[in-house]
Amino acid sequence: MKKLKRSARLVEMTQYLLDRPHTLISLTAFAERYQSAKSSISEDLAIIKEVFEDEGIGELHTLAGAAGGVRFIPKCRKEQALRKIEDVCSMLEQPDRLLPGGYLYMTDLLGQPGLLQDLGRMFATAFAERDIDVIMTVETKGIPLAHAASQYLNVPVVIVRRDHKVTEGSVVSINYVSGSTKRIQTMSLARRALKEQSRVLIIDDFMKAGGTIQGMVDLLSEFRAIVAGVGVLVESGEVDNEERLLHDYISLARLTEVDLKTRHIAVQPGNFFQP
Amino acid sequence: MKKLKRSARLVEMTQYLLDRPHTLISLTAFAERYQSAKSSISEDLAIIKEVFEDEGIGELHTLAGAAGGVRFIPKCRKEQALRKIEDVCSMLEQPDRLLPGGYLYMTDLLGQPGLLQDLGRMFATAFAERDIDVIMTVETKGIPLAHAASQYLNVPVVIVRRDHKVTEGSVVSINYVSGSTKRIQTMSLARRALKEQSRVLIIDDFMKAGGTIQGMVDLLSEFRAIVAGVGVLVESGEVDNEERLLHDYISLARLTEVDLKTRHIAVQPGNFFQP
Numbered sequence: 001m002k003k004l005k006r007s008a009r010l011v012e013m014t015q016y017l018l019d020r021p022h023t024l025i026s027l028t029a030f031a032e033r034y035q036s037a038k039s040s041i042s043e044d045l046a047i048i049k050e051v052f053e054d055e056g057i058g059e060l061h062t063l064a065g066a067a068g069g070v071r072f073i074p075k076c077r078k079e080q081a082l083r084k085i086e087d088v089c090s091m092l093e094q095p096d097r098l099l100p101g102g103y104l105y106m107t108d109l110l111g112q113p114g115l116l117q118d119l120g121r122m123f124a125t126a127f128a129e130r131d132i133d134v135i136m137t138v139e140t141k142g143i144p145l146a147h148a149a150s151q152y153l154n155v156p157v158v159i160v161r162r163d164h165k166v167t168e169g170s171v172v173s174i175n176y177v178s179g180s181t182k183r184i185q186t187m188s189l190a191r192r193a194l195k196e197q198s199r200v201l202i203i204d205d206f207m208k209a210g211g212t213i214q215g216m217v218d219l220l221s222e223f224r225a226i227v228a229g230v231g232v233l234v235e236s237g238e239v240d241n242e243e244r245l246l247h248d249y250i251s252l253a254r255l256t257e258v259d260l261k262t263r264h265i266a267v268q269p270g271n272f273f274q275p
Numbered sequence: 276m277k278k279l280k281r282s283a284r285l286v287e288m289t290q291y292l293l294d295r296p297h298t299l300i301s302l303t304a305f306a307e308r309y310q311s312a313k314s315s316i317s318e319d320l321a322i323i324k325e326v327f328e329d330e331g332i333g334e335l336h337t338l339a340g341a342a343g344g345v346r347f348i349p350k351c352r353k354e355q356a357l358r359k360i361e362d363v364c365s366m367l368e369q370p371d372r373l374l375p376g377g378y379l380y381m382t383d384l385l386g387q388p389g390l391l392q393d394l395g396r397m398f399a400t401a402f403a404e405r406d407i408d409v410i411m412t413v414e415t416k417g418i419p420l421a422h423a424a425s426q427y428l429n430v431p432v433v434i435v436r437r438d439h440k441v442t443e444g445s446v447v448s449i450n451y452v453s454g455s456t457k458r459i460q461t462m463s464l465a466r467r468a469l470k471e472q473s474r475v476l477i478i479d480d481f482m483k484a485g486g487t488i489q490g491m492v493d494l495l496s497e498f499r500a501i502v503a504g505v506g507v508l509v510e511s512g513e514v515d516n517e518e519r520l521l522h523d524y525i526s527l528a529r530l531t532e533v534d535l536k537t538r539h540i541a542v543q544p545g546n547f548f549q550p
């Protein structure tokens with residue numbers, strides 16, 4: 001790479017760091033990349049750190065010493081995130097989202113790249129300190145959320161299938177009972193998808209009683225993997241605590257009321273925003 | 276936003292632009308955001324433009340005049356992209372990827388956030404000038420690729436389902452014949468997912484004869500939408516041109532040989548890389 005002036009180097013370093021979240025980059029590597037003294041690199045990093053922290057982009061963690069370097073941890077600020085979630089709640093309250101059975105149409109929201117990035121950053125903030133190795137979700141609607149979080153946590157995604165596809169090779173399958181419908185269903189994951197002892201973050205779009213997520217927890221125990229966290233976009237508040245199978249999770253929004261007759265829907269920010 | 280020094284402003288503007296690809300941002304908006312003269316902003320943009328172009332991050336298009344501004348178009352450089360695709364080809368050639376029926380296991384690659392971003396940038400480069408309104412894919416393995424491209428083209432994703440889920444509302448379904456297996460299958464898309472006259476980019480992970488993609492093309496005609504492009508990660512080269520249903524597409528890689536007996540797999544860069 002050709003030698004850059006400080007102004008150009010700041011632009012390049014900014015995009016380099018943004019592209020590599022949760023990755024330790026040594027000062028030596030930066031100094032070589034930019035053919036600059038470590039002291040100059042340190043000054044640049046101080047400028048970037050201040051902007052990232054002031055603007056709610058994330059944190060730059062500096063490690064001193066011979067093995068030292070810098071690590072970019074994407075984070076959102078709670079008050080900025082809350083404003084975005086309040087917008088999501090208003091969108092979810094539109095009466096024409098109500099589908100037969102009291103389900104909400106939210107596929108359109110899960111297709112918007114800007115919104116997905118915001119939601120991914122919220123999950124990445126909630127689970128930044130949990131040492132996540134891999135994110136797991138179940139097809140289909142959890143996938144965009146899982147990938148959005150994966151990008152900011154910089155870990156791979158594995159997708160649990162509801163069917164058994166030929167293109168997965170040998171799989172581990174389990175049966176689970178969907179908490180709300182009480183039906184027995186099957187989910188499976190390719191045997192080679194997950195290493196033993198992996199620390200897994202489970203992400204899904206919607207949780208009622210938690211049967212599907214409990215299924216994923218059971219599947220993880222088949223792989224001797226560890227549940228390091230559970231995050232859902234919307235939890236249904238219409239489930240009482242005794243019915244709920246799962247208690248330790250982060251929700252970004254909470255569906256508190258669905259009235260099929262009046263078509264009234266109420267959605268509030270989830271437990272991620274509780275003080 | 277507080278007034279920043281030039282160095283801090285460059286950091287902030289870089290991340291602001293990277294976060295908003297294919298979006299026109301007026302000089303006035305930037306000048307107000309940073310409480311700076313438009314002439315200073317123009318100088319900053321010239322620095323960013325040079326770095327983005329030198330490093331193969333993308334282009335900054337400047338529009339002059341009262342309605343003028345700047346637009347960041349993510350692009351990759353062909354020679355950088357080719358090196359990455361050659362890595363992907365080598366990974367796909369590992370004999371243990373071979374599954375019964377001559378399929379290749381590639382789910383692991385489609386879970387890697389860094390690789391997905393590279394692939395998304397390649398699709399975004401190939402289709403940058405096609406005025407894409409929306410990206411369409413079919414569940415399940417195309418979804419991560421579609422979302423990766425969506426992020427760089429800044430357009431939403433719609434997902435075609437192979438089943439009919441209650442949480443989609445009314446759907447349009449079609450039958451199609453999978454080109455390789457000759458079986459009749461069904462795919463469906465929520466009626467509200469797509470506007471008439473939308474310009475649609477179809478993305479999928481794998482194409483053999485093209486039956487599934489032809490199904491999506493037929494589905495689009497039901498919505499009176501326009502096929503603005505077709506991109507696949509891997510095309511099978513084991514199909515002769517007469518058998519192929521589809522001829523206008525971009526592939527990033529091409530599977531040229533699968534020998535079930537010797538377990539030999541050969542994968543080459545796709546037509547995106549042809550001169």
